[in-house]
Amino acid sequence: MPRGNCQGQGWWHGKFRGCGYRLTTGREAILDLLSKSEGHLSAEDIYIKVHPRYPNVGLTTIYRTLDVLSNLGMVYKFDFGDGRARYELAEGPRGAHHHHHLVCTGCNRVIDYADFIDEEIELLQQTEKGLGKKYNFRINNHVIQFYGLCDKCNGKK
Amino acid sequence: MPRGNCQGQGWWHGKFRGCGYRLTTGREAILDLLSKSEGHLSAEDIYIKVHPRYPNVGLTTIYRTLDVLSNLGMVYKFDFGDGRARYELAEGPRGAHHHHHLVCTGCNRVIDYADFIDEEIELLQQTEKGLGKKYNFRINNHVIQFYGLCDKCNGKK
DNA sequence: TTGTTATTGAAAACCATTTCCATTAATAAG
DNA sequence: CTTATTAATGGAAATGGTTTTCAATAACAA
Numbered sequence: 001m002p003r004g005n006c007q008g009q010g011w012w013h014g015k016f017r018g019c020g021y022r023l024t025t026g027r028e029a030i031l032d033l034l035s036k037s038e039g040h041l042s043a044e045d046i047y048i049k050v051h052p053r054y055p056n057v058g059l060t061t062i063y064r065t066l067d068v069l070s071n072l073g074m075v076y077k078f079d080f081g082d083g084r085a086r087y088e089l090a091e092g093p094r095g096a097h098h099h100h101h102l103v104c105t106g107c108n109r110v111i112d113y114a115d116f117i118d119e120e121i122e123l124l125q126q127t128e129k130g131l132g133k134k135y136n137f138r139i140n141n142h143v144i145q146f147y148g149l150c151d152k153c154n155g156k157k
Numbered sequence: 158m159p160r161g162n163c164q165g166q167g168w169w170h171g172k173f174r175g176c177g178y179r180l181t182t183g184r185e186a187i188l189d190l191l192s193k194s195e196g197h198l199s200a201e202d203i204y205i206k207v208h209p210r211y212p213n214v215g216l217t218t219i220y221r222t223l224d225v226l227s228n229l230g231m232v233y234k235f236d237f238g239d240g241r242a243r244y245e246l247a248e249g250p251r252g253a254h255h256h257h258h259l260v261c262t263g264c265n266r267v268i269d270y271a272d273f274i275d276e277e278i279e280l281l282q283q284t285e286k287g288l289g290k291k292y293n294f295r296i297n298n299h300v301i302q303f304y305g306l307c308d309k310c311n312g313k314k
Numbered sequence: 315t316t317g318t319t320a321t322t323g324a325a326a327a328c329c330a331t332t333t334c335c336a337t338t339a340a341t342a343a344g
Numbered sequence: 345c346t347t348a349t350t351a352a353t354g355g356a357a358a359t360g361g362t363t364t365t366c367a368a369t370a371a372c373a374a
Contacts, residue, residue: 022340022351043330056338058354063331079236083362084330102288102296111292116284123280127273131259131303135268139259139305146288148296179320179371200362213369215323220362240331241361315374322369333358340351 015072026050026057030065031089034075039088040110046087078143082108100144106153120144178225183207183214187222188246191232196245197267203244235300239265257301263310277301 012031016023029050034041037049043066047059066087069075078086080103099112100120128139169188173180186207191198194206200223204216223244226232235243237260257277259268285296 020351024340024352026353056354060332060354061352064352077238079238081234081236102292102294104294111294113288113292115287115291116280119280120284123273123276127277128303130272131270132305134272135259135270136308136311137259137261137268137303137305138311139303141304143300143302143304145300146285146294146296147298147300148289148294151293154293154295177320181321181371183322213323217323217363218321221321317374318372320369320371323367325365327364328362330361331359334356336354338351338353341349343348344346 015074019072021068025054026061027065027068029054029057030062031069031074034087034089039112040078040080040086041088042084042086044084073140076141078145080108080110080145081105081147086110100146102146102148104150104153105147106149109150111150172229172231176229182211183218184222184225186211186214187219188226188231191244191246196269197235197237197243198245199241199243201241230297233298237265237267237302238262238304243267257303259303259305261307261310262304263306266307268307 012028013023016027030046033046033049043059043062047062050057050062066075066077070077074090076088076090078088078101080086080101097114098117098121099114100117102111102113124142128142131137132139170180173184187203190203190206200216200219203219207214207219223232223234227234231247233245233247235245235258237243237258254271255274255278256269256271257274259270281299285299288294289296
């Protein structure tokens with residue numbers, strides 16, 4: 001059964017099955033948590049939330065599942081510079097609320113923003129198109145992040 | 158002597174001295190290499206190039222120096238998803254050639270591009286301004302990256 | 315030249331993530 | 345439903361980039 005780029009439309013089950021992945025308790029629990037949480041969860045965050053209820057979902061499984069989800073395009077993986085990866089559901093059941101990130105390098109707080117997002121998306125799409133053609137790339141993702149100091153951290157000097 | 162955000166104009170020496178840092182052989186060697194290399198060097202890359210000529214510049218010093226340079230804003234630190242940080246001189250002696258990155262998730266190749274860069278910068282500046290005001294952030298950096306498959310990796314399926 | 319102290323290297327510690335491998339369980343076939 | 349196949353699992357161990365420790369060194373100011 002095919003495994004590669006399985007970019008479908010449906011939700012969990014169909015997508016998993018269609019790509020030859022099995023639907024397990026752990027995977028459902030992780031997807032469930034992600035869809036109920038407000039973004040930026042680390043593998044450990046997820047473990048701490050999921051493991052008590054599903055004691056036979058280990059940290060290893062969390063990592064493996066996140067990797068699968070990431071490859072399927074169902075989850076985005078971010079690096080906010082604090083030494084651990086963060087994960088976010090790419091699109092909720094009721095459609096995406098696209099946003100980008102504003103990261104405080106002082107306290108590692110991350111703010112989702114959607115201001116100016118339309119202009120950003122517009123520009124990104126043009127750029128993707130142009131770059132894709134020029135460099136012969138099949139672009140399927142992008143990252144925009146701003147780094148700075150939040151008011152609290154800025155005050156502390 | 159002050160250590161914090163020392164965003165000056167001059168080049169190495171002045172900047173270092175002004176911030177209370179000492180100018181050492183190792184630091185000069187690292188800066189020298191960075192200014193002569195085309196971007197995206199990892200700490201190890203730098204070590205391999207610098208250590209033979211300066212045997213008493215260890216990997217630890219490389220990391221520490223890169224950290225200092227990064228804090229001074231003289232070097233940008235990037236994560237291209239291959240598990241190691243990459244560093245780039247923020248601005249060459251003859252001024253910056255600003256660019257963003259196009260990363261192949263297949264072979265980890267990184268392409269610098271400067272197409273559309275003017276529009277990107279323009280939008281980024283507007284966004285920075287707006288976000289800074291709205292969220293009370295002192296923004297001093299940004300990242301734009303595109304991820305995809307280069308022609309070779311795309312062909313392989 | 316000398317005193318102060320930032321900087322250094324080597325080794326050890328750190329810690330997020332990955333790998334190993336024997337066991338378990340999801341799925342398909344009968 | 346039962347059984348066979350093999351993907352998935354978890355705990356422990358390994359990995360590997362980065363950071364910390366600490367005694368020795370070297371930049372710099374006096």
